[in-house]
Amino acid sequence: MKSLRIYAIPFTGLKLGKHQFEFDVTDSFFDEFDYSIVKKANLKCSVELEKQETLIILNFHITGHIDLTCDRCLAAYPQPLDISEQQIAKFSEEEIDEDDEIITLGKSDHEINIAPLIYEYINVAVPFVATCGNEGNTEYCDKEMLDSLNKLAVNNEPEDEIVDPRWDALKKIK
Template structure:
């Protein structure tokens, strides 16, 4: 049994009318897809198939949350997903996906596997830069980045400068606020402990 066999729509055996299919996507789906960006997921996928004789109208609705890696601090970042994908499918002499709105599949295909459609729909919701809101990044990493920022660096991207300025402002704001928790009681991340030894 293939990894994505559960995502096959039995188009040839569907009677005329509307049909619904539901899927639950979690981490394993994205592991099987070999996704580098999505580390975990809790997504509900609802698929509506409306068969109109010579045309199948397919609507995918995906809602839930995925886990990404923050580009700034490398901690997990929860990203909400609420998106829809709409496509028409019809049978033809050969496979043809030249159009964004119409997919043609060979007459010999009794089923349509929509696993990659679902994956692409989710992947398109991920922004180019995925970062925590200001003030939510890992404090230890933010402090290290500020400390190791090269003074008077010349060759840098404007966006990087802006990001670094935001991070410095974030660290300075955090340093001005009283820390209500006792530092000894707060568990530390062993990755940062190892980095601190390099100082």
């Protein structure tokens, strides 16, 4: 987790107003998280921190691509991402339990670690069904795998089913 220290923004010395921060999110970032969906990535994270007297507003813009495996043909392909999110951190001594959307910062806090937020935003942006043939782009598709799957596919057309005569007898009871 030491490598995630570069994603900590010290806010105590900052003046009121907007401040820009840039971070690179690569493979080493995701190596720090156990059981991560994403293993390889090349992303740029731009964070605009707006410091006010009672709160901090963080605006995230993450762009780039992550490497995924197609759920249909098992080929590796780059999935482009363009994420825009906002997080609010409030200065307060009491913990705010009713609202999970607001981070609470106490008097002893002097920096905010945004690594968990970046990780969450990227993982939420991963498509539920990853396919490399989206939008007609078949550049990464494994044609041999798709042909093999089509040969093995079960035909959904109903064949002439043999009906048990006992069912016919039961239908006559109505």
